[in-house]
Amino acid sequence: MTDAGELRRRTQELLAAHPPAETERLDFLRARFDAGLAWVHYPQGLGGLGAPRSLQTVVDAELEAAGAPDNDPRRIGIGLGMAAPTILKYGTEEQKRRFLRPLWTGEEVWCQLFSEPGAGSDLAALGTRAVREGDGWLVNGQKVWTSSAHLARWAILIARTDPDVPKHQGITYFVCDMTDPGVEVRPLRQITGEAEFNEVFLTGVRIPDAHRLGEVGDGWRVAQTTLNNERVAIGGMRLPREGGMIGPVSRTWRERPELRTPDLHQRLLGLWVEAEVARFTSERLRQQLTVGQPGPEGAGMKLAFARLNQEISGLEVELRGEEGLLYDDWTMRRPELVDFTGRDAGYRYLRSKGNSIEGGTSEVLLNIVAERVLGLPAEPRTDKDVAWKDLAR
Numbered sequence: 001m002t003d004a005g006e007l008r009r010r011t012q013e014l015l016a017a018h019p020p021a022e023t024e025r026l027d028f029l030r031a032r033f034d035a036g037l038a039w040v041h042y043p044q045g046l047g048g049l050g051a052p053r054s055l056q057t058v059v060d061a062e063l064e065a066a067g068a069p070d071n072d073p074r075r076i077g078i079g080l081g082m083a084a085p086t087i088l089k090y091g092t093e094e095q096k097r098r099f100l101r102p103l104w105t106g107e108e109v110w111c112q113l114f115s116e117p118g119a120g121s122d123l124a125a126l127g128t129r130a131v132r133e134g135d136g137w138l139v140n141g142q143k144v145w146t147s148s149a150h151l152a153r154w155a156i157l158i159a160r161t162d163p164d165v166p167k168h169q170g171i172t173y174f175v176c177d178m179t180d181p182g183v184e185v186r187p188l189r190q191i192t193g194e195a196e197f198n199e200v201f202l203t204g205v206r207i208p209d210a211h212r213l214g215e216v217g218d219g220w221r222v223a224q225t226t227l228n229n230e231r232v233a234i235g236g237m238r239l240p241r242e243g244g245m246i247g248p249v250s251r252t253w254r255e256r257p258e259l260r261t262p263d264l265h266q267r268l269l270g271l272w273v274e275a276e277v278a279r280f281t282s283e284r285l286r287q288q289l290t291v292g293q294p295g296p297e298g299a300g301m302k303l304a305f306a307r308l309n310q311e312i313s314g315l316e317v318e319l320r321g322e323e324g325l326l327y328d329d330w331t332m333r334r335p336e337l338v339d340f341t342g343r344d345a346g347y348r349y350l351r352s353k354g355n356s357i358e359g360g361t362s363e364v365l366l367n368i369v370a371e372r373v374l375g376l377p378a379e380p381r382t383d384k385d386v387a388w389k390d391l392a393r
Helices: 004-017 025-034 053-065 077-090 093-105 219-235 246-255 262-289 297-325 345-356 362-373
Strands: 110-113 129-133 136-143 154-160 171-177 183-188 197-208
Touching: 004 025, 004 053, 025 093, 077 093, 077 110, 077 154, 077 171, 077 219, 136 154, 136 171, 154 219, 171 197, 171 219, 246 262, 246 297, 262 297, 297 345, 297 362
Parallel strands: 110 154
Antiparallel strands: 129 136, 129 154, 136 197, 154 171, 183 197
C-alpha cells in the first residue's frame, strides 16, 4: 500500500460509508481506525496499512476537506506521541490490539509515570519499586509532574525491579491501570494558577505481568523509545507560518503601531526568523521520521522550542507594557490541554517557563545533543558500575 491514489480511494469509501454529517464522532473514528486510515504507516489491523508515513497527509487532506472529525490530538498527545510508538515496538500482539484502538480514538487517555521527586533529571535513579508477586507485580512509590493523570485511564510506568544492579539495568517498563484503588492522583498547582500537572502516589498497585512491555530489567531501553518520541512530539509539531507563540506577538505588532520601538522591532525580526528556521527544521525532522525511528535530533528541536517560547513570550509582555502584566483568570482549574495561543500574554509568559523543564530539562538535553549528535566525550560518571541500592541518596 504505497500509492496515494489508492489511499484517496479508500478514504472516499470511508466517507461514503460513514458520512461525517450523519455519523457520530466516535463511530466515525472507530471506522477510520478499522479502515487502516488512522496512522497509515502502522501495520494492518492496528489502524494502518503498512504504507509510508509520508502518505498520511493524503488521508488527512481528504478528511479535512470533507469536514470529518479528528481525534483531538492535543488532548491525547501522550497516548499518540509516546505510548503508542512504544507499544507498537515492544508490545505483544495482544497488547497492541487491546490498547491501540481506544488510544487513537481518544476513548482512553494516557499519562506518563516516569519522573519522581528524587529522580527528575536523573531519571534512571528512580526509586519506585515493583516486586514480583505470583503472576504479577506489586508497585509502591511516588511519581511527579504527571500531565493528564487526572484524566487518564492508563499510564506508561517505569519502576525498579532489581536494586542490586546499576541504576540503568534494574528498571522494568509497565502499563499501569490508573483506576486501581492504590493509585492516588493529587493536583500540583502551577505558577499559572492551574493544575495540569499532578503528583501520583502508588500504594500496593497490582500490575499483571501481561501488562509488562519488554523484558524484565530492560525498561531503560524501552523508555528511550518513549523519550525520543516525546521530544519529537513536543519540539517537532507541524505549524503554519507564524504558528505557535510567534503568531500573537506578530499580530500585536501589526495592530498596535503605538507600541513599537526600534529595539523591539529588531528583536521581533530576529525571533521571527528563528521561529521560521525552527519550523522548517521541524519539518525536516518529520521527514526523517518517514524513513526511520526518531533519534537524538529530537532533543535539539525540543531545546529550540523551549528557548524560543520563553524569549518570544518575554518580548510580547515587554511590547504590551502595562497590559502585559495583566492576567485573565487565576482560578484553580485542572485543564484537559495546554492552550498557549488561546490565552493572554501573561499566561503565555508564565506557562512557557515550564518548557525548559517538561519533556527533559534543557540542561540534560544539551548533554544528549553534545554526546549523541555531535559525538563529544561523555561526562565522567562515578555511578556507572555501582548497584542502585548503594548510591548516595
